[in-house]
Amino acid sequence: MTDSAFATDDFIRERIAAWLRDLGSVKRLAPKTLEAYGRDLGQFMNFLAGHMGGPVGLESLRQLRGADIRAFMAQRRTESLGSRSLARVLSALKSFFAFLEREGILASEALNVIRTPKVPRALPKALTIIEARQTISSTDEVEDRPWVAARDMAVIALCYGAGLRISEALALTRADLEAETLRVTGKGGRVRMVPLIAPVRQAIDTYLGLSPFKLWPEEPLFRGVRGGVLSPRLIQLRMQQLRSALGLPPSATPHALRHSFATHLLGRGGDLRSIQELLGHASLSTTQIYTAVDTERLLESYAKAHPRG
Known part of the structure; x- marks a missing residue:
């Protein structure tokens, strides 16, 4: 009522x-x-x-x-x-x-x-390159079980190294893995191919070598400790542990790693259209928010480094 x-x-x-x-x-x-x-x-x-x-x-x-x-x-x-x-x-x-x-x-x-009130668009909070690398490489410091640490490292590596949403990473199957590419099913069932860079591939292979479960081609790649589909909540909790261990800001979440992927690519000269395709955005306007993020970070660096900043 x-x-x-x-x-x-x-x-x-x-x-x-x-x-x-x-x-x-x-x-x-x-x-x-x-x-x-x-x-x-x-x-x-x-x-x-x-x-x-x-x-x-x-x-x-x-x-x-x-x-x-x-x-x-x-x-x-x-x-x-x-x-x-x-x-x-x-x-x-x-x-x-x-x-x-x-x-x-x-x-x-x-x-x-009646016009819809203009809603200010919040800029995504990206990690620095050093923070992102520390996050990926530190899972074994907060998890004693080697295969679980390798699993979580692989999921986190996919968020940062391939720009995946956590839901996309957890929906992957072995059949989606190819030698140098990854088949990702995103929002609206749209399928895209994402390059699988060597460090991410290595993280996945390490997990596969340690996993205690038989992983069939069409079944979810990442499993919980009882063999069921891995819950995104567990990865969120792992990021929470890593934030505490590494002194990262509260904004350091699995989705922030995806933001970091796009922001760092743009900062290194990646073109917006390619980043749109990698992220699986239906509209280029969605991807354009990262230009504002990159400009904001540039201005922060300028203010800190310039003698008159």
């Missing part, structure tokens, strides 16, 4: 429940996202009830104007809601009204005149 339970009439309350069911079963939204969307819509209905002087019904929604939505967004802004949260609120409202239109209940133009 959303916060709108007492702010709407029975008909709208039933439509909200149907919308949330649709988001969960058809759209497959995560439970926390569903909870946030329901809360956002409930707050909007409470606002409208106060704004219009009574429970919100279908006629209330028909009379909705862009000014009403702007007033609600302005109120949320005064409650110190950031741009990212406001964008989510607007997304929830658009989703609900789109649902009503698909159901043939209501078509409203009010939301079409």
Whole structure:
């Protein structure tokens, strides 16, 4: 039940429940996202009830104007809601009204005149080259079992040396390994070929030589201690141990190694289009964020090194 339970009439309350069911079963939204969307819509209905002087019904929604939505967004802004949260609120409202239109209940133009708040894009936190190398080579310092240390080193090496997402690394099979390339299945089922550089290949071969399990070609390459598919949480915990042992910042995560891969390539003269292909980004604009990262690091170095910095 959303916060709108007492702010709407029975008909709208039933439509909200149907919308949330649709988001969960058809759209497959995560439970926390569903909870946030329901809360956002409930707050909007409470606002409208106060704004219009009574429970919100279908006629209330028909009379909705862009000014009403702007007033609600302005109120949320005064409650110190950031741009990212406001964008989510607007997304929830658009989703609900789109649902009503698909159901043939209501078509409203009010939301079409509302601009999505501009969300500042956070720059990925890359490790230095020395930090990345230390991370890969230090797993045996925090893990006593040689095969487990070799396994974790191989996964971490794939994140930094091949730019893989942790989910992509853990989904690899032996059949995906070739002499000098790696077949990676990324988001949306897109397949890309990534060069397998010698240190990464060596890390994988070391793990394969020590693994106590028979690894069939079509089965996941990386296994837990009981032989099941390796959980990404275990690699995240390993990175947490390495951060503590090496004195790395909290931003040093498996995904930060992927960011470091792209940032370091760009810093060494790699072209943006090639980096896009290596990362498996569908759009070049996604990859372009690394130009900002590299520029930021260059400016930091300049400020530290220049006599007048």
